[in-house]
Ligand code: HEC
Ligand code: HEC
Ligand code: HEC
Ligand code: HEC
Ligand code: HEC
Ligand code: HEC
Ligand code: HEC
């Protein structure tokens with residue numbers, strides 16, 4: 001394999017142009033600490049230097065493997081595409097050290113502190129660890145990263161993405177992704193266990209069907225510009241156009257629904273009639289509908305309808321109606 005350090009100077013595209021000064025400074029600082037043992041072992045290995053044999057050097061020691069983890073799993077990912085010159089293992093790439101930084105000294109002293117691990121317990125600040133990845137990936141989907149709640153919340157790329165898992169990067173699988181997200185988002189884990197919930201737990205949907213984990217301009221990092229547009233991407237029938245709209249539906253689904261999970265049917269925020277009576281005035285039929293006398297069929301017969309499904313027994317078209325006589329959302 002090639003010696004990456006000579007190649008970086010000729011490859012203007014390499015991310016190391018951005019990250020290298022930071023990494024060098026860091027490793028040099030660290031170097032002061034390790035100087036004694038390092039020079040005792042090999043006077044030639046200097047902090048900031050890349051290893052001579054690239055991945056061959058690293059894999060000489062990092063051949064540990066178990067059921068979940070192997071350093072060499074990286075070779076199954078697109079990072080190892082030799083034909084892609086932007087990739088760490090493409091022509092002129094720095095291989096392992098494209099992500100882990102210069103490793104000559106580490107290969108000598110074998111100390112954890114002498115290499116950038118990119119792990120959560122790394123002493124390197126999150127922003128610096130992320131810059132390693134952003135040097136190659138601050139395009140397309142990551143343009144919103146710096147405005148994202150995750151960036152502000154000090155979340156690292158590698159808190160979600162894994163490079164060496166045998167099962168692959170959890171973020172790229174519908175089944176693995178929610179589990180990784182829910183590891184931090186405990187309240188949402190509880191919500192998705194409620195009796196009515198979107199089928200995320202069943203592996204039929206991922207969080208990223210509704211959210212952009214890298215940030216977006218929408219509230220709650222939603223994938224579409226508004227909450228309703230996010231819902232319409234699957235529930236297109238609720239979009240209309242409808243002859244008789246029900247105003248709150250077009251305005252905001254969240255006036256009646258929660259997105260993750262609810263102990264009520266159909267992800268409702270409240271059960272009818274209370275749901276409806278939040279808006280429909282306490283004067284006249286709608287409000288007194290809870291008592292026998294207030295319902296249209298005078299004498300109280302209507303109350304029977306209210307018991308089980310309440311308002312929607314009669315007003316069944318709660319999302320709007322296309323029936324010419326549907327103005328009261330009853331057909
Ligand atoms: C001579 C053996 C040897 C070589 C060569 C070597 N390492 Fe290591 N590396 C180790 C040992 C031993 C540890 C574990 C240190 C510990 O746990 O205290 C380690 C730890 C690491 C860690 C984890 C650090 C942490 O904080 O947990 C990374 C990442 C790493 N090495 C990457 C590399 C890369 C990249 C290369 C090639 C440039 C490389 N290693 C070459 C022996 C080696
Ligand atoms: C030297 C440049 C480089 C560095 C550094 C780098 N990547 Fe990549 N990465 C690539 C290229 C090239 C691809 C494949 C083409 C693409 O998806 O754009 C890729 C693909 C990916 C993919 C998609 C994988 C797939 O199989 O579809 C993910 C996820 C990813 N990188 C995350 C990361 C993370 C997280 C980091 C930091 C720990 C990182 N990358 C560091 C160049 C890099
Ligand atoms: C909160 C979790 C999370 C964090 C943090 C995160 N990602 Fe991702 N990433 C995902 C998910 C989920 C996907 C797959 C769905 C998608 O593309 O939106 C993904 C996909 C990707 C892909 C492959 C698809 C593509 O858009 O090219 C790349 C590359 C990537 N992320 C890079 C990064 C980088 C770089 C960082 C750090 C700046 C980062 N990610 C931080 C969750 C995360
Ligand atoms: C695309 C970036 C990237 C490349 C290339 C890469 N790694 Fe890593 N490596 C990471 C990230 C991110 C972590 C943090 C833990 C994880 O995601 O699995 C890591 C963690 C490690 C660890 C520590 C694992 C632990 O749990 O203690 C070792 C050792 C390691 N890498 C070795 C290597 C070796 C050897 C190579 C080259 C064959 C390599 N890495 C190439 C991104 C990369
Ligand atoms: C069906 C779409 C959808 C899915 C799937 C989804 N979310 Fe959400 N999420 C939303 C909406 C909509 C909001 C905004 C709620 C609001 O502001 O009323 C939200 C808000 C959030 C919030 C902000 C706090 C809060 O509860 O308001 C977090 C955190 C969150 N979601 C995490 C997740 C995680 C983790 C997953 C996957 C396990 C996930 N979401 C799956 C639609 C979804
Ligand atoms: C390492 C922990 C961690 C992981 C993993 C994680 N998040 Fe977060 N997430 C956070 C933090 C921290 C915040 C900011 C919380 C706050 O400010 O209250 C956040 C905020 C959010 C928000 C609220 C955004 C807003 O603007 O209100 C959403 C939505 C969200 N995360 C979705 C996800 C999704 C989807 C995934 C998986 C792809 C994920 N998170 C994985 C830590 C994490
Ligand atoms: C990625 C597709 C997708 C998106 C986006 C989506 N949903 Fe769903 N929704 C589903 C699926 C799948 C079901 C389950 C259907 C079933 O079980 O038959 C469902 C079910 C529902 C249910 C009925 C739940 C029950 O227990 O009967 C409601 C209410 C709902 N979604 C509202 C919303 C709202 C509000 C939004 C926007 C915040 C939204 N959905 C976004 C796919 C989606």
Ligand code: HEC
Pocket residue numbers: 228231232235238239246248249250252253254255256257266268272312318319
């Ligand atoms: C005024 C309150 C209200 C608003 C606003 C509302 N819904 Fe509903 N939704 C309901 C009620 C009540 C039910 C239960 C109906 C039933 O029991 O038949 C329901 C049921 C559903 C269902 C499951 C049954 C079906 O019709 O497929 C879906 C999906 C759904 N709503 C999606 C949405 C979406 C998407 C929006 C926003 C565009 C939205 N709702 C806005 C009250 C509302």
Ligand code: HEC
Pocket residue numbers: 246247248255256272275276277278279280311312315318327328329
């Ligand atoms: C967030 C407030 C809100 C909620 C909750 C709500 N509505 Fe409405 N509803 C409205 C508004 C606003 C109108 C339009 C009133 C108008 O045009 O005078 C409306 C109109 C109606 C109409 C047609 C009235 C007419 O004069 O044509 C019916 C019937 C109706 N709603 C029933 C319901 C039922 C049943 C529920 C519960 C499932 C419900 N509403 C929940 C706000 C709400």
Ligand code: HEC
Pocket residue numbers: 273276277280285286287289290295296297302303305306310311312313314315328
């Ligand atoms: C037994 C059937 C029935 C039930 C149950 C019922 N409604 Fe009605 N509702 C009607 C009929 C019929 C009309 C039309 C009356 C008219 O045209 O004068 C109506 C009209 C309305 C209107 C329009 C009022 C107006 O001035 O035109 C609203 C709003 C409304 N209902 C809300 C509700 C709410 C909220 C509930 C539950 C608390 C409810 N209804 C329960 C049958 C019912």
